[in-house]
Amino acid sequence: MSIKDLLTPFTAWKRITKDPVTIRDPFNDRPGAERYRGFHKNDVNKCIGCGTCEDICENEAIDMVPFKDPISGDSGLRPRLDYGRCCWCALCVDVCTTNSLTLSNEYTWVTVDPEDFRYTPGVDKKAWDDNEKGWKKPEGNYEFYNINRVEMHHLHPEDRDKSFVEMVKGYSREQAIAEADRCVECGICTATCPAHMGIPEYIKAVRHEDMEEGLRILYETNPLPEICGRICTHKCETVCSIGHKGDPLSIRWLKRYIADNVSSDKYKEILNTIDLSNNHKKVAIIGSGPAGLSAAHYLALMGYQCTIFEQYEKAGGMMRYGIPEYRLPYDSIDKDIDYILSLGVDIKYNARIGIDITLEQLNKDYDAVFAGTGLHLGRSTGIPGSDNEHVYYATDLLRQITAGEEIEVTDQIVVIGGGNVAMDITRSLARMQNQKFGKVNIITTALEREKNLPADLEEVVESREEGAVINPGWAPQSIEIENGRPVGLHVIKCNSLFDDSGRFNPQCDITKKEFFRGSMIVQSIGQGMDLSYVSEDFKKDLEFGPRGRVQTNAHFQTSVKWFFMGGDIIEGPDVIHGIANGHKAAIGIDNYIQGIDFAPAK
């Protein structure tokens, strides 16, 4: 040891009179910088458990753990951090679909148990939960995916309001790939879809331009992709995680893109249905709507010989006879249906059960019967004048338009109803008025107020674009008749529809009156089922619920074991429920025929 080594420590003494440059008190806070990336925080009520944070984490520091029971749009899972792995890069924050995940600027945490460093932010309470500083996703245009959807080209109102040509043009290849690229593949949507379609999987197929794989995924759960790709009520899009801070994915249009881009002559090869087995069992299906077609499709795949009994000239039920051509062109319907029929499904047109053949006879001739007979009977408002011959039901007119029958179209029409069917008839009649008179003069009124209209928003917007007046919030009182035909509809203001206990109990203000002029009135306030094909004797064996609906179990089996029912008549009304019902019923019928018993209808 030299003398220098001995003396060097004392050089520090020369600073004894200077202010210290170090922190005076180590026990005082030394906060991180304003945007420091410290420990995680999560607003668990905003978080939907989509798991995108887990996916992006290169360090696998995040697990999705149960927090509560899942509901539509929320998996019930929440991210748990492992600080043995986290590198505080904040990619999880930047990609978060709901902006619920943030970082505090807290960076000191001392504990003796290493397991403490695994915790679920927002669930396991931490001292920094209310820390406002730290890293948040920067404001402005900083997103890992495009929050705006690729716009779909629609025909302009003036190009569509005189004809029934399809108004939505469909995505191009570039558009579809760009739109599919926005999907984070969380799969939150799948639970909300009544058919539980593999949505992230088929969107991935679009991204990879593998239409054949896409088609296979579609047909696993939905044998009507051309149809659903156009007119599905797309509940999936309402829960899309991307929709929390932008436009939800155009799930419906991407489905249509796949179906549109596979030629029908390749279907059997792609879907591996060229040689189907035959188990020599027979199933009768009443009605060729979505439920019946779906049941027939899945039963045919299982080897059953299916025969569909259809009361009209063509197959499709409400999809053909209810939905106007400008929304769902007939060749799209035919493409889906022709494929199902090509699987060996037999169809008898113009065949009415109860008239041409009885249910009891079907039971003798077949191993099981499925009825998807839908809701076809228009409901009447029952107001004075509604029995006039120029007062119509929307369902009747829509069917007649499809069938090519001549219907009455006057130059001044009033439609009663605020649902999608009301919009369908409004827009169909508007087109016909335009063709006949060169102008549109149609008022559509509903009990519901504007924001509660049951119709899809786009339907309301497009109806208005096409010149129809949508004037909601009125209760119809009577139809004024002069010289044997209507001249208009008397209405009063409707303030609310439901009472405090949620029961249907419209409250109206009789002092606020209005008179909508119209020489033709159309009622579209809902549809009822037509069970006239079921004999009175048979009805005694069927179990009915409190609201007159036939009771079925989870397999859509009624209290008569060989008789299954599904679709609008049981659940819905919409196409995708019908498809899901038909699929489940097919599995139920297979179990039943194989002798597997299940819980009774309730």
Next chain:
Amino acid sequence: MVEILKELEERFQVSDLVQQKDHLAFVSVDKNKAIPMITWLKDQAGYTSLTLITAVDWLEDGKFQLTYMINNPKNKTQIAARVMIDRENATMESAHHLWESVRIYQRELKEMFGIDFPGSPGVDESFILEGWVDIPPYRRDFDTKKYSEETYFPRPGRQSNDPAEYMKSKMYPNE
């Protein structure tokens, strides 16, 4: 800065001039003119201080980009010189004779990107990755996740759930 950039164009045929800020400019320069240019800037133009040397892996183009950022303390301007070199057998002329700290940057670049600087003292010694046998980890074809899966044991007790599968198991287990 306009004059010095003009001079660099004339003397060293730099291209892609980008004046990022009033006091900061980027230039691209050929591999064989880079060290002469930096030497000239240091000895003749007052850029006496080295700020950093760094690299970018342009995997798809088969190139590495080296960036030398140097500073003129007098007029407080910065010049960043970009040099593209081949990714395969990546080699660059050493600049360790210009600044003492260059050998450290070059040692790091050798370890993290696999760019060699022949003659640079200690360039083959480990920088921070003692005993590293894999491809250099800053190369973009290095799979960080795969490496950590193979190298580190999983923490016991960790379990995750896929949102869609979890929702199915709770909401519609029988379908």
